[in-house]
Amino acid sequence: MERVIAKVLVNEEQIKKRVAELGEQITHDYADKNLLIIGIFKGAVPFLADLIRQIRIPIRYDFMAVSSYGSSTNSSGAVRILKDLDRSIEDCHVLIVEDIVDTGLTLQYLKENLLGRQPLSLKIVTFLDKPERRKVDIHPDYNGFVIPNEFAVGYGLDYNELYRNLPYIGVLKPEIYEQ
Numbered sequence: 001m002e003r004v005i006a007k008v009l010v011n012e013e014q015i016k017k018r019v020a021e022l023g024e025q026i027t028h029d030y031a032d033k034n035l036l037i038i039g040i041f042k043g044a045v046p047f048l049a050d051l052i053r054q055i056r057i058p059i060r061y062d063f064m065a066v067s068s069y070g071s072s073t074n075s076s077g078a079v080r081i082l083k084d085l086d087r088s089i090e091d092c093h094v095l096i097v098e099d100i101v102d103t104g105l106t107l108q109y110l111k112e113n114l115l116g117r118q119p120l121s122l123k124i125v126t127f128l129d130k131p132e133r134r135k136v137d138i139h140p141d142y143n144g145f146v147i148p149n150e151f152a153v154g155y156g157l158d159y160n161e162l163y164r165n166l167p168y169i170g171v172l173k174p175e176i177y178e179q
């Protein structure tokens with residue numbers, strides 16, 4: 001699989017260290033609070049799985065699946081919920097776990113949708129942030145790494161549903177997209 005990678009943006013050691021730091025910060029910020037972590041399928045799965053095991057308070061987690069109309073490299077902003085939460089969130093402090101914030105359109109939609117359900121609070125943690133491409137004013141409360149405007153794969157992020165299982169974040173060789 002490594003043959004397809006042009007360069008590594010974030011390596012396994014950096015991921016481990018940063019996820020531990022985020023877990024510690026979240027543990028501190030949500031001590032004694034009823035925390036519900038909401039993972040966004042499919043990209044956030046590896047990050048969520050690592051992050052929750054670095055959080056040292058009892059938490060719940062659930063998932064949502066959304067589809068942004070358009071291709072994986074160019075999201076249009078229109079979002080449809082494919083899988084919704086199992087229960088109401090009125091008594092919860094909610095933390096959305098996302099793989100990457102790019103234009104910010106997906107998160108803006110999710111944030112507004114979930115705020116409408118009146119949680120006690122709502123924050124966002126994203127593993128990657130690509131601020132150069134932002135189209136809306138959305139700022140993750142916790143962020144793993146800021147990356148340049150390149151199409152990242154690995155650690156949950158795909159190209160045509162492949163490469164989500166790479167244990168680090170990389171950029172594909174140009175010929176992979178041209179196939």
Ligand code: 5GP
Pocket residue numbers: 043068072075098099100101102103104105106107150151152153157158159
């Ligand atoms: P946004 O709505 O912020 O533009 O994009 C959110 C979604 O687009 C992410 O959850 C992810 O699925 C996809 N996306 C954005 N940038 C990248 C990227 O660099 N690599 C991959 N694989 N997906 C991306």
